[in-house]
Amino acid sequence: MTSALNPKFSFDSYVVGAANRLAVTAGRTVAENPGSAYNPLFIYSGSGLGKTHLLMAIGHGAKKVAPNLSVEYLTLDEYVEAFHAAIAAGQGDTFRRRFQAVDMLLVDDVQFLTNRKEMQAELLRLTEGLQAAGHQVVLASDRPPGEIADLDERLISRFSGGLVVDMGIPDYETRVAILRKKAEERGTSFQSGVLETVAGVEFANVRELMGALNRLIAFQAVNDTPITEAAARQVLGIGSAEDAAAAQPAAASAPAPDEFSNFLSDVTATVGRAVEAWRARVSEAILRWEGEGFRTKRLEALLAQETPGAVDQVISGFVKDVERLKVLAAEVQMLEPQAAGDSVFRDPERLEEAEKVAVRVREGAAPPPAPSAAFPFDTFVAGPSNEKELAAIHDVVQSPGKKFNPLVLVGGSGLGKTHLLNAIGLELAAKARAVVACLSTQAFIDEVIAAIEGDRVDWWRARYRRATALLLDDVHLLAGKDRTQEELFNLFNVLQDKDRQLVFTAPAAPNTLEGLEERIQSRLAGGLVVTLAQPDRVVRHAVLERTLGKVEGSLLDYLADRPATSIRAMMAEVQRVKDAADAQSQPMTAGLARAVLGGEVAPRRRTSGFRTSGIVVSSAGGVRSREKMVWDWPVPADRMIEDAR
Amino acid sequence: MSLVNFTTREITCKIVYYGPGRSGKTSNLHYIYGRVPEARRGRMVSLATQTDRTLFFDFLPIDLGSISGFTTRFQLYTVPGQVYYNATRRLVLQGADGVVFVADSQGRQLDENLESLQNLHANLLDQGVDVRVMPLVLQYNKQDLPKELILTPAEMDDALNFRAVPSFSADALHGTGVFESLKGISELVLKKLAQGAPA
Numbered sequence: 001m002t003s004a005l006n007p008k009f010s011f012d013s014y015v016v017g018a019a020n021r022l023a024v025t026a027g028r029t030v031a032e033n034p035g036s037a038y039n040p041l042f043i044y045s046g047s048g049l050g051k052t053h054l055l056m057a058i059g060h061g062a063k064k065v066a067p068n069l070s071v072e073y074l075t076l077d078e079y080v081e082a083f084h085a086a087i088a089a090g091q092g093d094t095f096r097r098r099f100q101a102v103d104m105l106l107v108d109d110v111q112f113l114t115n116r117k118e119m120q121a122e123l124l125r126l127t128e129g130l131q132a133a134g135h136q137v138v139l140a141s142d143r144p145p146g147e148i149a150d151l152d153e154r155l156i157s158r159f160s161g162g163l164v165v166d167m168g169i170p171d172y173e174t175r176v177a178i179l180r181k182k183a184e185e186r187g188t189s190f191q192s193g194v195l196e197t198v199a200g201v202e203f204a205n206v207r208e209l210m211g212a213l214n215r216l217i218a219f220q221a222v223n224d225t226p227i228t229e230a231a232a233r234q235v236l237g238i239g240s241a242e243d244a245a246a247a248q249p250a251a252a253s254a255p256a257p258d259e260f261s262n263f264l265s266d267v268t269a270t271v272g273r274a275v276e277a278w279r280a281r282v283s284e285a286i287l288r289w290e291g292e293g294f295r296t297k298r299l300e301a302l303l304a305q306e307t308p309g310a311v312d313q314v315i316s317g318f319v320k321d322v323e324r325l326k327v328l329a330a331e332v333q334m335l336e337p338q339a340a341g342d343s344v345f346r347d348p349e350r351l352e353e354a355e356k357v358a359v360r361v362r363e364g365a366a367p368p369p370a371p372s373a374a375f376p377f378d379t380f381v382a383g384p385s386n387e388k389e390l391a392a393i394h395d396v397v398q399s400p401g402k403k404f405n406p407l408v409l410v411g412g413s414g415l416g417k418t419h420l421l422n423a424i425g426l427e428l429a430a431k432a433r434a435v436v437a438c439l440s441t442q443a444f445i446d447e448v449i450a451a452i453e454g455d456r457v458d459w460w461r462a463r464y465r466r467a468t469a470l471l472l473d474d475v476h477l478l479a480g481k482d483r484t485q486e487e488l489f490n491l492f493n494v495l496q497d498k499d500r501q502l503v504f505t506a507p508a509a510p511n512t513l514e515g516l517e518e519r520i521q522s523r524l525a526g527g528l529v530v531t532l533a534q535p536d537r538v539v540r541h542a543v544l545e546r547t548l549g550k551v552e553g554s555l556l557d558y559l560a561d562r563p564a565t566s567i568r569a570m571m572a573e574v575q576r577v578k579d580a581a582d583a584q585s586q587p588m589t590a591g592l593a594r595a596v597l598g599g600e601v602a603p604r605r606r607t608s609g610f611r612t613s614g615i616v617v618s619s620a621g622g623v624r625s626r627e628k629m630v631w632d633w634p635v636p637a638d639r640m641i642e643d644a645r
Numbered sequence: 646m647s648l649v650n651f652t653t654r655e656i657t658c659k660i661v662y663y664g665p666g667r668s669g670k671t672s673n674l675h676y677i678y679g680r681v682p683e684a685r686r687g688r689m690v691s692l693a694t695q696t697d698r699t700l701f702f703d704f705l706p707i708d709l710g711s712i713s714g715f716t717t718r719f720q721l722y723t724v725p726g727q728v729y730y731n732a733t734r735r736l737v738l739q740g741a742d743g744v745v746f747v748a749d750s751q752g753r754q755l756d757e758n759l760e761s762l763q764n765l766h767a768n769l770l771d772q773g774v775d776v777r778v779m780p781l782v783l784q785y786n787k788q789d790l791p792k793e794l795i796l797t798p799a800e801m802d803d804a805l806n807f808r809a810v811p812s813f814s815a816d817a818l819h820g821t822g823v824f825e826s827l828k829g830i831s832e833l834v835l836k837k838l839a840q841g842a843p844a
Contacts, residue, residue, distance in 0.1 A: 259820070260680045264710075266832075267717070267835070270832050270836070272712075
């Protein structure tokens with residue numbers, strides 16, 4: 001926080017002359033008797049006349065007398081900065097206590113108190129505290145306390161209460177002494193008369209004097225020969241005495257020989273501002289976009305070029321690209337938060353890549369499989385056997401996620417689970433901003449595998465997590481698929497937490513399903529389990545009527561009266577009758593049906609293993625199909641008819 | 646003319662001192678000539694009659710050296726003030742980047758000032774230059790004359806400065822206001838040059 005005392009700045013290296021003798025004497029006294037002689041000591045002088053040197057020398061002197069003394073040297077700016085930092089960190093009191101404990105406080109550049117009311121108050125409090133405790137305060141400024149603009153009266157009187165000393169421009173003798181001392185410090189010696197010549201120039205402060213000395217030292221080092229008085233004049237641009245005398249009258253007639261230099265520096269400033277304005281614009285843009293976290297390589301390249309070229313086009317192009325990146329990033333953020341962190345979205349040079357990433361994410365986030373439009377709710381025939389179940393389903397559709405979640409449709413094959421599932425999906429999808437995922441469990445498993453394979457599990461998850469409803473057909477197929485169960489379990493929880501509707505179908509009650517993890521079973525069972533009954537006569541009749549269209553009533557009655565375990569089984573019978581009718585080129589009649597079905601219900605042969613009803617239910621429209629599969633013919637009689645054809 | 650050449654990194658400004666006869670245009674140039682270090686100025690070309698009236702024009706090139714990496718040159722011209730040298734005036738005015746209008750502050754010269762100013766506008770217009778975008782400053786010269794002979798800068802502003810361009814009161818013979826005017830016009834020219842630079 002505070003600057004260390006520069007060891008070079010001690011009393012030993014301080015050249016005392018008439019102009020600064022009082023100040024140095026006061027400084028020595030203070031260093032030897034801190035807190036008792038002059039408190040505070042206020043030193044002021046023009047820039048470059050040794051305030052900082054004296055201040056540090058006092059610090060060193062005090063340390064020399066009492067090594068344990070705590071001495072703090074700092075400029076006012078440092079003090080202000082430290083104070084602000086402390087306030088910002090909520091450490092204001094600690095900060096104050098720390099400075100109250102200092103034995104000797106040396107504050108440089110006090111003139112910067114102008115317009116800093118709060119710092120003035122702070123400094124007032126500090127000096128009062130330190131003085132009361134007998135600690136030394138030394139202040140340095142480029143003007144006396146009374147001339148520091150806007151300085152609090154109390155501070156002025158406080159500062160003036162100790163000793164106020166000023167230091168003037170060193171006289172010729174002091175200048176020579178300073179030059180000799182410095183030359184000695186630098187290990188350089190000059191011909192006699194050289195330093196005196198330099199000292200003869202009335203530099204405004206010691207720094208300029210040092211500058212002149214440095215030039216001479218450099219010149220001498222380069223030329224490897226001792227510099228002469230005349231050469232020194234030339235190096236420093238000092239006219240000889242005669243020259244000066246000659247120049248005198250001219251200078252009198254031209255009161256401001258510097259007019260041209262002034263003009264030149266003004267023009268330089270204007271050129272800097274105006275001609276090089278484009279650099280400022282570019283730098284500004286770089287700062288701005290870097291601040292927002294974007295790469296600015298393209299803009300930085302502009303700064304390297306000599307001419308402004310197409311700076312504005314480049315900047316506006318850059319801004320356009322950045323805006324596009326922002327749009328992409330926002331979109332990706334919604335679809336796949338992890339991908340949005342990709343650095344391509346921060347680098348306008350890689351906009352193309354970013355576009356590609358966005359496309360990939362968009363594809364990945366394509367809405368999950370939607371319910372099939374082939375199964376609208378109104379084609380599902382209601383009857384006494386399924387009234388209650390349908391009412392529950394209606395409730396779900398009315399308030400998805402709220403009433404029965406999850407909903408599990410249980411029933412044997414061919415009872416219309418898939419139809420219902422898709423119908424519910426369609427109803428839910430009709431709601432505003434709905435994203436309904438409706439698919440078979442087999443497809444779900446396949447997707448998980450593909451996602452793992454393509455290393456896109458994240459986007460796959462995001463894709464489903466967006467869904468407002470998830471409907472899975474034949475959930476029992478998850479048996480043994482541990483990874484998919486895991487994914488479903490997580491997805492289930494995410495969706496249920498958000499009150500999103502979950503619907504499943506299963507051939508049997510969830511807790512009886514084998515191969516399903518218990519945590520999934522229990523979750524399924526925890527919702528509403530709706531068991532679909534075998535279709536009653538009303539349902540069967542309605543379905544037949546809709547499927548066969550205009551046929552004789554006795555046929556419908558005959559077919560409807562036949563007991564059927566499921567609609568699908570019934571439709572298989574209808575198919576047989578229809579095939580027979582086609583083979584004999586007869587219309588379908590009750591008589592033909594009787595002859596074909598023979599009063600006995602043929603046992604249905606199943607295809608091997610589980611069947612996913614998703615495909616097979618479409619055989620509801622099988623009457624229109626001319627395709628038959630040989631193994632679907634249950635009785636030899638049928639085959640004979642086929643043979644006869 | 647090409648004002649600013651980013652390829653060769655050169656800036657060249659042509660500044661024309663305009664105004665009625667005997668208003669002090671050449672005095673301006675002379676003063677500047679006297680203040681510019683020898684190494685920085687070219688030969689001042691002055692074609693004057695025996696009675697010190699500018700016959701053709703004055704030309705003073707100044708090399709400002711390298712500024713922000715640009716080799717910067719100012720070319721100062723004056724036009725002959727008398728009404729009948731309009732052809733010369735138009736020639737000199739061609740390609741000017743900025744105009745210092747040196748007005749004679751004497752009350753009885755007001756009409757000449759106005760006439761010259763109108764002439765400037767007409768000549769610029771003839772060259773297809775929009776008067777409003779041409780950098781222009783006014784210099785009210787001879788402000789050192791006895792008060793009863795001259796108009797104050799405020800009065801001059803009222804009479805001439807209807808576009809509210811920067812105006813400077815001056816005593817060109819002794820140098821008061823000369824560099825101020827030059828600085829004023831340089832700023833305008835350089836600013837315009839930055840705007841007009843291929844961006």
